[in-house]
Amino acid sequence: MARPREFDEGAVLDAARDQFWSKGYAGTSMDAIASATGLGKGSLYGAFGSKQQLFLQVFDTYCARIADDVASNLSGPDDEAFGRLCAHIRAAAAGVAADQRHRGCLLAKGAAELSEHDPDVVYRSRQTLERIAATLAEDIRAAQRHGDLDPAADADQLATLVLAVLRGIEALGKAGVDADRLEDVADTAIDLLPRAG
């Protein structure tokens, strides 16, 4: 009703995400987002309320997307579950290694910058990581059923360990560790997974 919005909310969220991702929350100004999108600040505040609310909306979208990505990487038949897990770990390492700008992951950056002071960010980060852990655990159970992983292992604990390795690879990448070493971490982690038999 009345005058319709002239901008695409999704495009604005994408632009805002890029700014927050690259400069951090405190390092990004609403003016920068306004000029990156061509919007006036009034429109920005009218649509998103405040800098913090805009960030949370960006963060939500980002978190949902990466959790979905993991879910889609790890879904499929049981006989390929172990292969999917290995491929996912290796792809994560390769992805971090390929990020030569060291931009890293917005979930990690946002949590690092804001978790001390913003419970909403903690809540969203935690939910996302737990969803990813659950996805990993599901795949691990499938690999156990198919006889690739030791069925005696606790799938949830293994999943949390794999998640820690994944987040660790990301942290090492941001600190400038070599691509080769990141890929070694992935391979070593895979080698140490408890195989069946």
Added chain:
Amino acid sequence: MARPREFDEGAVLDAARDQFWSKGYAGTSMDAIASATGLGKGSLYGAFGSKQQLFLQVFDTYCARIADDVASNLSGPDDEAFGRLCAHIRAAAAGVAADQRHRGCLLAKGAAELSEHDPDVVYRSRQTLERIAATLAEDIRAAQRHGDLDPAADADQLATLVLAVLRGIEALGKAGVDADRLEDVADTAIDLLPRAG
């Protein structure tokens, strides 16, 4: 010579470190550091040059300290090397779990916030992590010599994996993951280390 400095440089670095640690680089103002230390801004700039140089000095001190801590945790006779490694991993998880403010590690926060735009931060982060990895590898080799860890394993690769797990635990902690699960990660990682025999 001439008029001597009235403040203790180390105390100022500590205060600045606390500010940067808690609020991040962009979120910390030189005015805040000045008023936290009681100094005038002239003294601050006279002694440290700029915000960025002050941060780098803080960062250097912090990095050196945590690398030293790891070295001191992991030094000792070969027959206790494996025990030291396990204790260190568990202590790291316990330490993160105890940090209920989710303040995390300044190395991780600094690298996350600044590595994209500041090569000096990348350099220092990387040097620190590689020093820690070397310390871990040394301890792992000792455990191999003493017959606790499989001598066929590549100590350097294992060390990098352990480092990734340690940084991953830190990342999970900042995202609000349960203390119990963090300690599970530590235990699971230790269980999966390749034992001798």
Added chain:
DNA sequence: CGCGTACTTGACGGGTCGGTCCAGAACTCC
């Protein structure tokens, strides 16, 4: 067509930012 409503724009406000500068204070050395 005209009214009401929502959106757009950019100026504006009050505050803060990093950094500079200078007048005066405190010291060493001659």
Added chain:
DNA sequence: GGAGTTCTGGACCGACCCGTCAAGTACGCG
């Protein structure tokens, strides 16, 4: 004691910060 040097405190600079607001615009609906 005077000259020279360094340090101190805070006023000050221009730029930028988040958020508001009023004036104008474009639409839906009767």
